[in-house]
Amino acid sequence: MSSSPSDWEVVIGLEVHVQLHTRAKVFASSPWGFGKEPNEQVDSVVLGLPGTLPVVNREAVEKSILFGLVVGSSVPEQCAWDRKNYFYPDNPKNYQLTQKDFPIVVGGQVEIELPGISRNVMGEHKFVRIHHAHLEEDVGKLSHAGSGSLVDYNRAGVPLLEIVTEPDLRSAAEAEAFLRSLVALLTQAGVADCDMEKGQLRCDCNVSIRRRGAEKLGTRTETKNLNSISSVRDTVIYETARQIRELEAGRTITQETRGWNAELSRGYVLRDKEDAHDYRYFPDPDIPTLRISRETVARLQKLVPESLYDRQRRYVEKLGLPFTAASVLVNDRELAEWFELAVAAHPANPQGIANWVTNDLLRDLAASGAAGALLTDAVPPAVSLASCPIKPAQLAGLVKLTDEGVISKQQAKEVFTEMFKTGQEAVAIVDAKGLRQNSDTGELEKIVQAVIADPAVAKSIAEYRAGNEKAINALKGPIMKRTQGKANPVLIDQLLRKFLG
Amino acid sequence: MADLLHTLSAAELGRRLSAGLLTSRTLCEALIARYHLLNKKVGAFTHLDERDVLTQADASDARRKAGQGRGPLEGIPVAIKDNIAVKGQPLTCSSQMLASLVSPYDAHVTERLRAAGAILYGRLNMDEFAMGSSTENSAIQKTFNPWDLACIPGGSSGGSAAALAAGLVPLALGSDTGGSIRQPASHCGIVGLKPTYGLISRFGLVAFASSLDQIGPMARCIEDCELLLSALASADARDMTCFAVADRALTPAGDAKKLRIGIPKGFLGKGVGAEVATAVTAAIDFYRSQGCAISEVELPSADLAVPTYYVVATAEASSNLGRYDGVRYGHRSASAGTPVEMMTNSRSEGFGAEVKRRILLGTFVLSAGYADAYYMRALRARSKIRAEYLAALATVDVLLTPTVPTPAFKVGEKASDPLQLYLEDIFTIPANLAGLPAISVPCGKSGHLPVGFHLVGAPLSEAKLLAAGRLFESAHGFAHQQAAL
Amino acid sequence: MAEGFDIDHLAKLARLNLTAAEKVLYSSQLTQILGHFQALAKADLPETIDLARVVSESALRSDEPGPVLGAEAVTRIAPASRDGQISVPRVVDDEA
Numbered sequence A: 001m002s003s004s005p006s007d008w009e010v011v012i013g014l015e016v017h018v019q020l021h022t023r024a025k026v027f028a029s030s031p032w033g034f035g036k037e038p039n040e041q042v043d044s045v046v047l048g049l050p051g052t053l054p055v056v057n058r059e060a061v062e063k064s065i066l067f068g069l070v071v072g073s074s075v076p077e078q079c080a081w082d083r084k085n086y087f088y089p090d091n092p093k094n095y096q097l098t099q100k101d102f103p104i105v106v107g108g109q110v111e112i113e114l115p116g117i118s119r120n121v122m123g124e125h126k127f128v129r130i131h132h133a134h135l136e137e138d139v140g141k142l143s144h145a146g147s148g149s150l151v152d153y154n155r156a157g158v159p160l161l162e163i164v165t166e167p168d169l170r171s172a173a174e175a176e177a178f179l180r181s182l183v184a185l186l187t188q189a190g191v192a193d194c195d196m197e198k199g200q201l202r203c204d205c206n207v208s209i210r211r212r213g214a215e216k217l218g219t220r221t222e223t224k225n226l227n228s229i230s231s232v233r234d235t236v237i238y239e240t241a242r243q244i245r246e247l248e249a250g251r252t253i254t255q256e257t258r259g260w261n262a263e264l265s266r267g268y269v270l271r272d273k274e275d276a277h278d279y280r281y282f283p284d285p286d287i288p289t290l291r292i293s294r295e296t297v298a299r300l301q302k303l304v305p306e307s308l309y310d311r312q313r314r315y316v317e318k319l320g321l322p323f324t325a326a327s328v329l330v331n332d333r334e335l336a337e338w339f340e341l342a343v344a345a346h347p348a349n350p351q352g353i354a355n356w357v358t359n360d361l362l363r364d365l366a367a368s369g370a371a372g373a374l375l376t377d378a379v380p381p382a383v384s385l386a387s388c389p390i391k392p393a394q395l396a397g398l399v400k401l402t403d404e405g406v407i408s409k410q411q412a413k414e415v416f417t418e419m420f421k422t423g424q425e426a427v428a429i430v431d432a433k434g435l436r437q438n439s440d441t442g443e444l445e446k447i448v449q450a451v452i453a454d455p456a457v458a459k460s461i462a463e464y465r466a467g468n469e470k471a472i473n474a475l476k477g478p479i480m481k482r483t484q485g486k487a488n489p490v491l492i493d494q495l496l497r498k499f500l501g
Numbered sequence B: 001m002a003d004l005l006h007t008l009s010a011a012e013l014g015r016r017l018s019a020g021l022l023t024s025r026t027l028c029e030a031l032i033a034r035y036h037l038l039n040k041k042v043g044a045f046t047h048l049d050e051r052d053v054l055t056q057a058d059a060s061d062a063r064r065k066a067g068q069g070r071g072p073l074e075g076i077p078v079a080i081k082d083n084i085a086v087k088g089q090p091l092t093c094s095s096q097m098l099a100s101l102v103s104p105y106d107a108h109v110t111e112r113l114r115a116a117g118a119i120l121y122g123r124l125n126m127d128e129f130a131m132g133s134s135t136e137n138s139a140i141q142k143t144f145n146p147w148d149l150a151c152i153p154g155g156s157s158g159g160s161a162a163a164l165a166a167g168l169v170p171l172a173l174g175s176d177t178g179g180s181i182r183q184p185a186s187h188c189g190i191v192g193l194k195p196t197y198g199l200i201s202r203f204g205l206v207a208f209a210s211s212l213d214q215i216g217p218m219a220r221c222i223e224d225c226e227l228l229l230s231a232l233a234s235a236d237a238r239d240m241t242c243f244a245v246a247d248r249a250l251t252p253a254g255d256a257k258k259l260r261i262g263i264p265k266g267f268l269g270k271g272v273g274a275e276v277a278t279a280v281t282a283a284i285d286f287y288r289s290q291g292c293a294i295s296e297v298e299l300p301s302a303d304l305a306v307p308t309y310y311v312v313a314t315a316e317a318s319s320n321l322g323r324y325d326g327v328r329y330g331h332r333s334a335s336a337g338t339p340v341e342m343m344t345n346s347r348s349e350g351f352g353a354e355v356k357r358r359i360l361l362g363t364f365v366l367s368a369g370y371a372d373a374y375y376m377r378a379l380r381a382r383s384k385i386r387a388e389y390l391a392a393l394a395t396v397d398v399l400l401t402p403t404v405p406t407p408a409f410k411v412g413e414k415a416s417d418p419l420q421l422y423l424e425d426i427f428t429i430p431a432n433l434a435g436l437p438a439i440s441v442p443c444g445k446s447g448h449l450p451v452g453f454h455l456v457g458a459p460l461s462e463a464k465l466l467a468a469g470r471l472f473e474s475a476h477g478f479a480h481q482q483a484a485l
Numbered sequence C: 001m002a003e004g005f006d007i008d009h010l011a012k013l014a015r016l017n018l019t020a021a022e023k024v025l026y027s028s029q030l031t032q033i034l035g036h037f038q039a040l041a042k043a044d045l046p047e048t049i050d051l052a053r054v055v056s057e058s059a060l061r062s063d064e065p066g067p068v069l070g071a072e073a074v075t076r077i078a079p080a081s082r083d084g085q086i087s088v089p090r091v092v093d094d095e096a
């Protein structure tokens, strides 16, 4: 008799490696960046030449602390580095400098949002605890060429922050939501770029299952080096199914290290516990214990941006935005700040501004190639507003003109299109195009009366008077024609009803 | 005059150079001639680029002529142990592993010497990767004690000490992890100082045990030792363990006759030879006669020093030497089908027996299941030893013992007994464990072999050690001694 | 204290090949040395390790990119290289 999958609960913990946003490497002054020729970003320290010594990069330390502050962790008074010893050709010193006993960040939590039942309904929120985060160095890259392999050390020594969660995640969807939230926090605070295409975010994923309601954790497996959110999601789904299958077939789960083949969507065993490495950790004697001053922590605290979901709550609760618009805006800090600048310039209608931003602005930015990422739902949603031809106050001006009835909604679309092309002020475009609505009651009254008198519309007037509301619309066309489309439609409607009344 | 130049101190050579009585070229030519005469016998140098030396000498003479001399070391040759990087010169650490390596960069001390106008004069033999006390572990050649060519010069800076004692060079750099400057200094009758940990940048010193290693000056008299020390000590942002400010170490100490000297209780019981004991006791008596306060000091954990040292040092070494795997530089085995085989074969072919022994030992003390019993306990013992030394040095200025229990032994005599060799370092090791400055000063002979005494001081008390050494030296005839070869 | 001492395992961890004679020699020497270390096992030691050196943030390096060696120099000192990269025997998938 087999049980259903819902009898099992999956328990997931993640170790997320992110490359920190720095110019130089973490223990050496060599620069780093994507797309350089092999071994062009290597100095004698990175190469581990005899006699060279590591010196910790201040920016990497501060970015790590900033991350800690973003997730509300405590920043310890002291942190220290250890050596993790293992031989591998991509590891220049054959030890990795990492932090084992005294990491730079301890504790903290990340708020996540699960998908709602539809796109316009907010899903459940929960908190995922961070166990700690430690600052370490990346290794080089191996590629295979014929009968041999080639080593490029450009990536060696790039600062990595390894963020280790508590086993708080309970589904592939939660793991995915966690990573999306984490990426938003990291990118919004400027800690990391998290560009997965460039390998700037890599995960190790620990998965175990247990009977629902059971307290004891099952034996876990660790799948290493997942380089996209979708691979993490797929790995969780795959591992969960595999482990349930194993247990239900009466077998046991072995504690093992696994790999993931994204092309085949299949996991495989890298090594079992017997082959586990003996890393012979010990405190690195070249880097003294580092004391972190409270002044630094206080200074960095000021750089912590409002969190993703705090912002979302504020937009919904204080600005009255629908969830759909709020959730789009908060994904990107630059976009949200752009939006808020526009709101500051015209505080009366945040929702109107949000509509323009989330629909027209993003659409046109995407079309112009600046915000493709955002609309394709990729992470991070890298909108470049730097090149956006419309400034926040200009959009606010457009919304204001519409709100005041100076231009119609239809005209506003035309103004927006022009604004995106030329970057001109809304008022200037309206004037240049002569788009200003005609709201001169006296002039319009004359035109309305003239049209009513035209025998061509007599039939429509009769129908209207007979109770066909819609028949009145047949009179609006000729009026618009006589005003070159500038008549305020609201006013025309009022006047027609008055005269036909 | 040229035939006597090798007997002069660096300070005296400097005075003659400044006075225009001597050129750096003349000096270097004289030393090169002596090198040709004696180096084969002594085996101190593993490499000397004569043309490069003379080019440097000419440049120095030109600077001096132009009134752009750089100070007291201008034009003075300084020989360098082969584990300290000099750009464009070999950096072999006397190992097959690095036999072909030419350093692409300068160590911090090398930069300091260049800035001081010194001549970077050749590479000195050593125990492979500084592991040893006799220089017998060099994979390149043997070095012999100039006072008795049948004996070892000590180690691991044996080439440095022998070069000085043979008059091959006036100044030399050594490195000291557990006594590697002081022990050969004692065996060769010269002065060797291991500075406070952090006084001199380790950037460019090939690591043996990073928390213990220090570069230090070696010379034939206190004045020269001080001269070289002042040139080397300076802040260096490339070594996080290097002090930002360390002027205190070089600020002249007060009257050496007022020093309080502590004698560790029972040191003579530690296998100290009779003639060594006699010479060191005479030194103690001398200081007493000068008015120094002599008292006995308790160091209860002294017996833990050797095991603690060998656990810490080998653990760090096993990791530091991990980088020698044949991938990026150095020896690569010709036979290898897989990366693991390539690394394993390269290391097995490239390292000598003592290095392998220490790597195995260090790997063991860090390995799963044993790290707590060995490595972690050693760190705790190290804390205790350090605390005891600091407490003792709060009541006295310096601690005095022999540098080595016995004089230099015959080549090959202890080669098969590593533990016996490890005990050579019993008096010198605690200064490394506690990060304290220490000096070996020649104080007599055991037969025809030199003997030195050893002073340890509080952190950054180098000036006191030098003052104490000068007081002794000025009243005795051991300075500038050279073996008759 | 030296029980469980496994020379083959150690040699593998340290990436060293040992001949049969070397195994015998090193085993006996290491056993002797570790025996001498018994003093450590018996000693009364403090629980805490004093951190001899603690530095402040002033010891950190600023995030200024410095010079690099260049691929030419890297490959020049490498025992074997191809197209600016260091070549090694083929690595099989065992990510550490």
Ligand SMILES: [Mg+2]
Pocket: A015, A162, A204
């Ligand atoms: Mg990990």
Ligand SMILES: [Zn+2]
Pocket: A017, A136, A162
């Ligand atoms: Zn990691």
